[in-house]
Amino acid sequence: MRIVLVGPPGAGKGTQAAYLAKNLGIPHISTGDLFRANISQGTPLGVEAQSYMKAGQLVPDSVTIGMAEDRMRQADAEGGFLLDGFPRNVAQAEALDAFLKADGIELDAVLDLEVPEDEVVKRIxxxxxxxxxxxxxxHVSYNAPKTEGVCDACGGELYQRDDDNExxxxxxxxxxxxxxxxxxxxYRAQNLVETISALGKVDEVTAKAMAALKK
Known part of the structure; x- marks a missing residue:
């Protein structure tokens, strides 16, 4: 299967992508992993991406698309893949369609993880x-430490990351x-979208996603 996973930050895309990819026997291809791999390996695309990032600029779609296409050409993705974080906009979606069409293949589904905005804020x-x-x-609500501000595992100080504030x-x-x-x-215009609620336990959301894919 060839699947795109979509959802707002805090929807649990990374967690669900890992479970779904394992259940389906296909590689999980995330934008974050693509950037880290290309930069650490010093590929031409990685070098180009890093130059933009160091300058505090957005990495152009062409670079992200190039990384994704290189990854989808690898042997383990021949039988399918799950894309997480790509495409990020309509231009990237159009590029993905063109790439797949050139190889005579197409997407099977786009999973849309739906979470209310206030729940996203609460989660993050x-x-x-x-x-x-x-x-x-x-997590202060869902997985609170035994002592406020103290890690249960090692006694270290717990803190809120700067980018986790409301x-x-x-x-x-x-x-x-x-x-x-x-x-x-x-993608809805292509009749590919399956929207599922990302509320509930991880395994419950995974079960809903797998049921949607079986359609």
Whole structure:
């Protein structure tokens, strides 16, 4: 299967992508991983992307598209893939369509993870990270530490990342609504969109996603 996963920040796309890709036996291709791999390997696209990032500029669509196309050409993606974070706008969606059409293949589905905006803010703004180990993550409402501000695992100080504050989260949501959300209508016109609620436990959301894909 060839799937695009869409949803606002805080919808749990990364978590769901990992579970779905494993269940379906296809690679999970995330934009973040693409950038990290290309930059760490010093590929021409990675070098170009890093030059924009160091200058504080947005990386052009052409660079992101190039990275995604290179990854989709790899052997493990021949039988399908799950795209997470790409396409991010309609121009990238059109480029993806052109790339797939050139190979005589097409998308099977676009999964739209739906979460109310206030829930997104609550999920992200409530996160607390351990200063000693960033893999230790807590939440003031959903996974509170035994002692406020203290990591259960190592006793380190818990803090809120700068980009997890409510003002920043609402700005990220505004960018999502303006730039990314239009691809849902773009794909809906192709009868590819399956919208599911991303509320509930991780396994419950995964089950809903798998049921939608079986359609």
């Amino acid at each position: 703004a409530g996160r607390r990270i351990c200063r000693n180990d960033s893999s230790h993550v807590f 003002e920043t989260v609402r700005h990220r949501l505004a960018v999502y609504h303006t730039e990314t959300e239009p691809i849902i209508d773009y």
